[in-house]
Amino acid sequence: MKLYVSVQTEAQLQVALQSTASRALVPLQLLDKIPQHERERVVITLPWLFEANVNKVKATLGQARSLGFSRLLADNLAHFAVAKEFDLTLHGSHRLNITNSVSLGAYSDMGLTDTVLSAEMLAAQMRDVTGDIATGYISYGRLPLMTLRRCPKSGGSPCSPPKANCRAFMKERDGRRLPLICDGHAVYLLNAAPLWLFDKAKDFSRMSFDLVVFTTETGEEAERVLAARRKHDKPSEQTAFTRGLYFKGVK
Numbered sequence: 001m002k003l004y005v006s007v008q009t010e011a012q013l014q015v016a017l018q019s020t021a022s023r024a025l026v027p028l029q030l031l032d033k034i035p036q037h038e039r040e041r042v043v044i045t046l047p048w049l050f051e052a053n054v055n056k057v058k059a060t061l062g063q064a065r066s067l068g069f070s071r072l073l074a075d076n077l078a079h080f081a082v083a084k085e086f087d088l089t090l091h092g093s094h095r096l097n098i099t100n101s102v103s104l105g106a107y108s109d110m111g112l113t114d115t116v117l118s119a120e121m122l123a124a125q126m127r128d129v130t131g132d133i134a135t136g137y138i139s140y141g142r143l144p145l146m147t148l149r150r151c152p153k154s155g156g157s158p159c160s161p162p163k164a165n166c167r168a169f170m171k172e173r174d175g176r177r178l179p180l181i182c183d184g185h186a187v188y189l190l191n192a193a194p195l196w197l198f199d200k201a202k203d204f205s206r207m208s209f210d211l212v213v214f215t216t217e218t219g220e221e222a223e224r225v226l227a228a229r230r231k232h233d234k235p236s237e238q239t240a241f242t243r244g245l246y247f248k249g250v251k
């Protein structure tokens with residue numbers, strides 16, 4: 001199974017580049033940390049696009065294109081238009097919410113070259129989604145619960161890189177901490193526990209790749225996560241984790 005890794009910080013990026021990952025999903029603001037010979041592996045991820053930031057984001061993307069970056073993660077239809085404008089290869093994110101072969105075929109016709117399927121499916125349902133392009137699933141990571149326009153910590157606009165992760169969190173009534181990530185454009189409220197499916201890899205054996213999503217992990221934690229993936233480890237008893245909906249399904 002091929003490995004894709006999504007990162008938020010420079011430390012996570014270094015771990016991803018040193019790993020066997022065939023693709024590294026990297027935010028626009030970290031691209032200047034990537035040596036030339038690694039650029040082919042990189043899939044650029046864009047911040048949330050608003051009318052107010054779209055021109056600035058496109059200008060930065062144009063610079064990245066001229067440096068040799070050629071791949072873009074598609075979260076929504078705007079990214080298909082942007083990819084066409086800059087002649088970028090498109091990779092689909094779980095946010096496209098592809099749950100069937102009809103949808104997969106339509107997105108493939110629009111230029112998608114591979115995609116993560118919806119995170120709201122059963123593992124068994126994923127096996128039935130087939131088409132011309134490779135499909136993958138999220139095997140690890142804290143998934144966003146909600147996107148906010150203001151940072152609850154600063155009380156104002158989202159904190160900007162390099163302190164993109166302002167280390168703020170919200171507390172559930174039961175005391176669990178929901179981390180927040182600011183990317184300079186929006187704030188993402190994350191699940192308290194990461195999804196963990198390394199020990200369930202055989203249920204996904206028909207898929208082409210799995211995506212490991214790093215959010216709040218330090219570089220050392222990210223290394224430990226990739227080591228656990230190699231060994232198909234179960235989550236440790238101390239680790240709070242979730243299986244997502246892959247096995248429960250939607251009721």
Ligand SMILES: [Zn+2]
Nearest residue numbers: 151159166182
């Ligand atoms: Zn913040």
